[in-house]
Amino acid sequence: MTRHEIEETVFTVEEIRQRVGELAGEINRDYEGTDLLLIGILKGAFIFLADLARRLTVPVRFDFIACSSYGSSTRTSGVVRILKDLDSDISGKHVLLVEDIVDTGLTLSYLVKNLEARGPDSLHICTLLNKSSPERKADLPIRYQGFSIPDDFVIGYGLDCAEEYRNLPYIAKIRR
Ligand code: PRP
Numbered sequence: 493m494t495r496h497e498i499e500e501t502v503f504t505v506e507e508i509r510q511r512v513g514e515l516a517g518e519i520n521r522d523y524e525g526t527d528l529l530l531i532g533i534l535k536g537a538f539i540f541l542a543d544l545a546r547r548l549t550v551p552v553r554f555d556f557i558a559c560s561s562y563g564s565s566t567r568t569s570g571v572v573r574i575l576k577d578l579d580s581d582i583s584g585k586h587v588l589l590v591e592d593i594v595d596t597g598l599t600l601s602y603l604v605k606n607l608e609a610r611g612p613d614s615l616h617i618c619t620l621l622n623k624s625s626p627e628r629k630a631d632l633p634i635r636y637q638g639f640s641i642p643d644d645f646v647i648g649y650g651l652d653c654a655e656e657y658r659n660l661p662y663i664a665k666i667r668r
Contacts (some may be wrong), residue, residue, distance in 0.1 A: 496653055496666040502646055503639060503663040508620075511638045512540070515618065516547030518636060519588070523550045529585045531578065531607075533599070534558035536592035539650035539658070540620045540638075544590065555580050561598055572602035583611035592650045593621040594632060601630035621646070621663075 503511075519528075530552050532541040545552060558576040587607065594600055600617060607615055618636035625643050647653050648660030657666075 496647075498647075499665045499667045501662055501664050502641065502644070503649075505661050508638075508649060508662065509543075512543050512620075513547055515636050515638060516544055519544075519618070520549050523586065523588075526586050527551045527553070529553050529555060529580075529582060529587045529612075531582075531587055531589050532556045533589065533591050533603070534576065535658070536650045536652065537590050537620075540592050541590045544618070553580075555582075557603065559599060559603065572599055574606070581610070582607060585612050587612040587615045588636075589615065589617050591617065591619040593623060593646075594619045594634065595623050595625050596627045597625075597630035597632050600632050604632070620649070621651075 555578045559572050559574045561572050616635040620638035622637045622640045644665050647657040648663045652658045
């Protein structure tokens with residue numbers, strides 16, 4: 493197991509807690525009177541989703557989807573593969589896709605197209621982090637965004653480096 497050095501904290505536990513609460517407030521207002529289906533994109537979104545969901549007061553159900561883009565060299569090709577599909581039919585539902593980070597945007601642009609074809613009543617994106625990536629390929633309509641960040645490699649709060657660090661309660665930059 494390679495350990496990397498944590499260079500600096502980017503968002504503290506308290507900053508994340510505060511921002512997640514604000515996002516939940518916006519979602520509660522926007523979806524008042526409707527049922528909401530939260531779709532977590534595995535694995536990175538699991539911690540953000542769990543914290544966000546506990547601040548929501550509208551009725552929510554959950555589903556999960558897992559996908560991967562082929563290795564880093566072919567990432568820009570836009571080939572995304574679904575590893576685990578949803579369990580439920582989303583037609584006629586109000587769907588909120590919950591993501592930990594948008595980088596090139598390929599994962600979400602593929603998922604939005606794929607899920608729109610299944611006929612939801614509405615489909616929106618909520619991401620904790622939106623990275624200013626020079627490799628951003630798609631212009632995504634992100635409705636809810638926690639923080640925008642520079643093009644750094646960050647870990648913690650669900651985000652990994654070779655599957656490590658997801659359980660850090662804060663978000664940090666590492667030296668690779
Ligand atoms: C990360 C992240 C997003 C995606 C964003 O997932 O959770 O799903 O990359 O990158 P993109 O905008 O360039 O497509 P990853 O494939 O690393 O899997 P993980 O969620 O299991 O960590």
